[in-house]
Amino acid sequence: MSTPGRVTIRDVARRAGVSVATVSRVLAGGYPVLAVTRNKVLRAVRELDYVPNAHARALSAARPGAIAIVVDSVAMPYYAYIAQGVEEQAAQEGRLSLICTTGGDTGRELSIVQLLREQRAEAVILVGSVILDDEYRKRMTEYAHALAAAGSRLVLCGRPPLGEGVPALVVGYDNTGGAHAVTAHLLSAGHRRILYLGLRPGHTTSDSRVAGYRSALAEHGVPADPALEVEAEFTREAGYDAMKRRLAEGPPGFTAVFAGNDLVASGAIQALDEHGLSVPGDVSIVGYDDVPPAQDLRLTTVHLPHDELGRAAVRLALGRMASSPLILGTHIVVRGSVRPLGPR
Numbered sequence: 533m534s535t536p537g538r539v540t541i542r543d544v545a546r547r548a549g550v551s552v553a554t555v556s557r558v559l560a561g562g563y564p565v566l567a568v569t570r571n572k573v574l575r576a577v578r579e580l581d582y583v584p585n586a587h588a589r590a591l592s593a594a595r596p597g598a599i600a601i602v603v604d605s606v607a608m609p610y611y612a613y614i615a616q617g618v619e620e621q622a623a624q625e626g627r628l629s630l631i632c633t634t635g636g637d638t639g640r641e642l643s644i645v646q647l648l649r650e651q652r653a654e655a656v657i658l659v660g661s662v663i664l665d666d667e668y669r670k671r672m673t674e675y676a677h678a679l680a681a682a683g684s685r686l687v688l689c690g691r692p693p694l695g696e697g698v699p700a701l702v703v704g705y706d707n708t709g710g711a712h713a714v715t716a717h718l719l720s721a722g723h724r725r726i727l728y729l730g731l732r733p734g735h736t737t738s739d740s741r742v743a744g745y746r747s748a749l750a751e752h753g754v755p756a757d758p759a760l761e762v763e764a765e766f767t768r769e770a771g772y773d774a775m776k777r778r779l780a781e782g783p784p785g786f787t788a789v790f791a792g793n794d795l796v797a798s799g800a801i802q803a804l805d806e807h808g809l810s811v812p813g814d815v816s817i818v819g820y821d822d823v824p825p826a827q828d829l830r831l832t833t834v835h836l837p838h839d840e841l842g843r844a845a846v847r848l849a850l851g852r853m854a855s856s857p858l859i860l861g862t863h864i865v866v867r868g869s870v871r872p873l874g875p876r
Contacts, residue, residue, distance in 0.1 A: 541556065545576075549572065599655050600629070602645070602659065603634070625846060632644045638671070648684070649678055655684060656684060657689050658688055658691060661690070661732075669695075672698070673700075676700040680699040688700055692704075693857050701849065702856050703848055704857060704858070706859055707737060708743050710836075711748075713864055715748035721873060725788070726788045726789070728741075729762050729764055731764065732792070767796070768799040769799060770796065775800040790820075794821045795823075797829070801817060827867070834864055844858055
């Protein structure tokens, strides 16, 4: 029932003598409709002074041809830079791009994917770390099949493959290799007591980085020490708090820090500074991602091809590339946050 004083799409359909779906198609502008029918609908719109609901119009933008990217947050550079790559490639392909955020809520992610399926997005790109368990595999498999049934494609960006028979494409980067390389960089500078700051057990991104860290230690004959692996979320605040707690326990007991990402490194550097320790004079530190504020901090870090990750995800979804999973390379950017300790 219409709200008193407010004209709805049903009122327009009634005046024009057509279905609500027909009115929606005419207003969307991207569907074939007979000229006489279009004229009747537009005349009814004018006569009733109908104003389409802004939220509904936004959702209808996800008609065929739209590329949707689903991220935890656009406030974090990692997600923002990948989203930028998606948007630029989508525009180049003549597609509209949509950005949806979940805040890390898997329930909201599910709702968003279902909505995008209903709105017939051409591709849905899910970005970022996940907890890889049976529930995740079940949920992702359902997403992939549901989207495929609707003529859409699911792309997992920076997420693990789901296995044979699941219609999901994968684009990622050499996460473990980058972590191995940057840890080896510290080891080659003479560091043996290297703190890993950013342990997130069960999260795929952190687990892969820890694996690279441990493998580099083993390669250099340095035993892994669980006491040097410290939990922290991938945020600046978490890096600061975790380092403050560690320093409050007594003498550092480490000469270098491998921060889980550049934001964690930024927080850790502040905590070290407040404790009277300089970087790299007293403690060397490296990060991961190569996003702001890494350059301002002169932070040695692992560079991720954020833009290309986003672009490749779009090209995979549109069939411009045949390779899946597609794994992109990483490399170390050496700045001024590591001090050599000399030979072992």
